Amino acid sequence: MTCSSNLRKATTNTGRQRKRNVINGESCSQKEEKPPVHFQKEKKKKKKRMSISKIFINISIGLCIFGLIWFFYALYMRSALARRAVTLHPSPRVLDANSTTAAVSPERFWGSYRPQVYFGMKTRSPRSVVTGLMWMSQFSDNVNLRHTCEQGDGLSSYGWLIHDGVNFGMQQIRDTDFTLKTMFVKRMGGKHGGDWTWRITGRQHSAAPDAPVISLMFYVATDTQGSLQAHIENRTRLSHVTGTSEELGDFKITFCKPTSGEAATNKYASYNYLQTLSPGLDQLTDIVKYSLSNRFVFNPSTAERRLYFAVDTYTPPPHLQKDNRIQSDFVVHQVTVQVPFQIEVLFESGSVHDRPNQLMGPVLTEELTRLKLSYNEKFEETFGLQAKGFNPAQVRFGKAALSNMLGGMGYFFGQSVVQSTDSEHPMLYPEGALFTAVPSRSFFPRGFLWDEGFHQLLISKWDPQLTREAVAHWLDLINVEGWIPREQILGDEALSKVPSEFVVQHTENANPPTFFLVLEEFLEQLEAHPDAPQFRDTLPFLRRLYPRLQTWFEWYNTTQAGPLPNSYRWRGRDKDTNLFLNPKTLTSGLDDYPRASHPSEDERHVDLHCWMVLASRIMTGMARLLGEPHQEYERTYLTLSNNSLLNKLHWSKQLYAFCDYGNHTHAVSLQQEEVDVPPGEMRHQLPVKRLVRSVRKAPKLQYVNAFGYVSLFPFLLHVLTPDSKKLEHTLKDIRDPVHLWTPYGLRSLSRLDPLYMKHNTEHDPPYWRGAIWININYLALRALHHYSSIEGPYQEKAADLYQELRTNVINNIYKQYHETGYIWEQYSDSTGQGQGSHPFTGWSALTVLIMAEEY
Known part of the structure; x- marks a missing residue:
């Protein structure tokens, strides 16, 4: 076959491309005829489609790779953030690892450290x-x-x-x-x-x-x-x-x-x-x-x-x-x-x-x-109780209160169980030791963060070294983020006394930073007695503590920030609002005290605002004492303590008192749950009826007009200026028997409040809804003593209230101890009788400081 005949066969098939033929080692090539126009268009479309497909495929592949990278990066970051929750603070420990050994501290090695x-x-x-x-x-x-x-x-x-x-x-x-x-x-x-x-x-x-x-x-x-x-x-x-x-x-x-x-x-x-x-x-x-x-x-x-x-x-x-x-x-x-x-x-x-x-x-x-x-x-x-005129029986009571606080100190070792928002399951915190007082040997034989600040106010007067060790143990448990588990359940014995629902500690939850009250005490002791031998170790102790306090303060200032600038909100409120008359706020330490009826991110909590005023003031004083930069803490303190800001965020003109703010309605009650019963259903098969919350009026953003302990915090923590008209209203309401005044101490919630002495669930009796609590009464007496000692238009009124309230509190706690043999968790506002757990020689033992007038 010749080259020309081969060429003719090739060109007769319009669906084929021009071929290059090789015969006997020679190539024959001639100019191919131009294909029809529609063939060229189809060819271009096909190429275009293939090009677009490739682009989409490449984009898809790229997106998949990017997605996988992002997914694994997110997993890594989530894992890394979760690990931070169980990573201890990197600064040197306040206490050396061997600080409690017999070689270093022989006199404190053995003790009654099993309060349970x-x-x-x-x-x-x-x-x-x-x-x-x-x-x-x-x-x-x-x-x-x-x-x-x-x-x-x-x-x-x-x-x-x-x-x-x-x-x-x-x-x-x-x-x-x-x-x-x-x-x-x-x-x-x-x-x-x-x-x-x-x-x-x-x-x-x-x-x-x-x-x-x-x-x-x-x-x-x-x-x-x-x-x-x-x-x-x-x-x-x-x-x-x-x-x-x-x-x-x-x-x-x-x-x-x-x-x-x-x-x-x-x-x-x-x-x-x-x-x-x-x-x-x-x-x-x-x-x-x-x-x-x-x-x-x-x-x-x-x-x-x-x-x-x-x-x-x-x-x-x-x-x-x-x-x-x-x-x-x-x-x-x-x-x-x-x-x-x-x-x-x-x-x-x-x-x-x-x-x-x-x-x-x-x-x-x-x-x-x-x-x-x-x-x-x-x-x-x-x-100095004898010098103040207390009789021998009252002095013996004072000694018993102090002794039970000291005898209630325990040494615990183990791991907390914590839940981070960045982890799916609870994790074990690093093993650690805790030397701490406990609120109650029978009911709460373990460490509680906000209780311990009150405990150490008393212990520091007796033995500053004991207090330094306890505070150091707590701060040595802080994580890299600045969070401290608020309830310490360390070891088998401690765990055996705790209901399962309270074992896991959540890393977004705070507790009132009462240790700043103790640190304030240390600063005052150093100022008043700079050369006293019992305070010789305080300055080096504060220097070791300082990096952890910085992180702790910053953690509060960021994680507990509120919706408006310079406002604050407790995290950790109960989420199942259907079963609670008012969802609890355990993290505030005041548990079932009335807050906004419908928890939301719009809340502002006045007690936490005041705790941050105290914290920023103490951080300012400590930074100055240690020669550290103090300007940022001072700016925070001057901003937060400004009474105009406090009034703007928390003063209710309707109640004429300081209040929380949030999504709230008073029109709530517990009602028997309605259960639909199918026809013919046997009675023994019916579901158990529960008490559930009924909301008769939709909530709205407003002040939570509840008057009680929370309303007092600007007064309790000395945020109010001595000439503030708000101080005048506070003192007046404190003395009003319809609100807080009783012959036994200040009740926790006004008798006029709709939730006064109301059960919070079918089974939960009122807790901070009327009962008298000694830690807040101590703060009230401390505040009255403060305002009675500085010049101002309400100085005399504060002095009169101080004497009257102090007498009421001391007489009732002593009377109940004499009659029952116990110091109690709380006291009835109607009879003065002790109630709750007993013995409760945690913060109720602050009676000794009230008797001694040591604030």
Whole structure:
């Protein structure tokens, strides 16, 4: 075939392109005929479509890649932000890691740092050997084992009569028909915190013909660290326990035989012991209960033989057998004896080689006498109650209030459970230690951020070093963002006392920064007594604290900012508004106090505004004292403290008082829920009716016209100028019995308020809706004392109110303590009776400062 014939075949097919043919190694190429016009157009369209498709494909691929990158970046950032929630502050810790060890702080190493039990001691170390006491009455209908402080135990009273916070303490516990007194005394020596001795006495206080027979269970337990060895004599009596641990070295605990009194002969007792393993300190009570058997005979020569309950053998119940925690040694020594009796228990450190004598019997009595005398002298020197005319019984009350605060200090170690807005699930906070006072040994035996500021106002007057250590422990728990978990639930024992819904702490939630009240106290002490030895360490302490305080202040100033410039709003209000008459604001510390009925981001909270005035003022003073830049803090303080701004944000012309602002209506009530019942439905299948909120009038943005504690904050925290007309209105409303005034103290909410003494849910009784609270009454007296001491048109009025309110508060708290044996969480505004949890020797113990007029 020739080249020309091939060419003709190619050109006859218009759907093909011109070919280049090669024959015999030669190419033949001729100019191809031009395709028809419509062919060229189709060709261009096709190319255009392919080009556009490629562009779209490339864009799509690019967007997918960008989306994936952004997705993984967002995941990374979310993860990084979540990790910040559990990342501790980078500045050097206020306290060195070994600050609580026996080598650094031997005098405070051992202590009654287990406030949740009626009597027990431990060291300030993460995995301490713990000691404690349980007891029970014999020959009664029920086994009434006492160990952890429980309101349900129904004790007539219990609490420390004297406790100096360091060396010794004396406690009285009134049970049904007998009284126990528990005492401890420490003595320094050796390398591991020295020795200590307990003395337990029992006496009958009822008129029953037969003296009660009591079993006392003294125990020692390790907490995953250390080992114990029981030493038995006469087959059933545990004479002593030897042990060793990293913090204590070798030690010995000796259980003396009971006597009828000091220097008296031994009296009849039955003995039992238990040696086993425990998966956790929170299980000790249950282990003893499960081990009890009534096959033992109590057989004194003067009475009939009777069977009694005693520790026997222990087989863990099924739910404990599955516990995978590390087992720890647990040894119990049971003494069953008839009152009256006296028993001593000695702890002796193996590192004490020059012990002059054993701290027992007359030696112990002599040391107790010396320490009590020293305590009484220091108490009068510090608070001057006798000099102010209080009678001996009132002075004893004051000592008990202070002692219960000091005896309520605990050392906790563990991890908080926190929820960040940047994480899907709760996370574990880093392990940490906390040395803190607790509000109530029975109901709140753990640390609360805003309570602790009030606690330390009292403790700082007694022992500034204790306060510095407690504040440092709290601030050492701050995270890199400046947030501190407001409720500290550290360790198994603390966790066992907390309802599950309160365990998780949310990183957006604050609590009133009451530590600034304590810092203000430190600044005033330094100014008044710059060379006093007890304040020698305060300035270096504040310098170490300062970087953390800066971050803490900034966290409040940003995360709790309100909708308008220089306004503030508490986060963390209840979101399920259907079940609450008024959604709670736990973060404010005032729980169910009336706020805006419908939570929103438009709220402004006057109490938080005033807390920030206080915080900015203290930060200004501290920065100046330390030679740090103070101008920004001062600008913030001058802005926030300006009474014109405060009036603009929070003064209600309708109520003539300071108020919150938000989306609110008063027309709310709790009503029985309506339930649709299908025809023929059986009655036992009907859903349970609940009380739900009924809103009769739509809310609107307005002032929350509730008059009560929140309205007082500009006065309580000294934000009002002495010549302010708003101060005149505040003082007038305080004295009005229709509003806040009662013969027992200031009630929390005006009697005219629609929510006064109203239940917040079907089951929640009123809490901050009328009851008298001592921390706010303390702030009110402090404010009246302040305004009565500076020149102004209302100086005399403030002075008169101060004297009257102080008398009312002191008289009622003392009267209730005398009648009930307890200091209470709150007091009835109608009768003055103590109510709520008890004993509550947290901020209610501020009565001592009120008596001493120390503000």
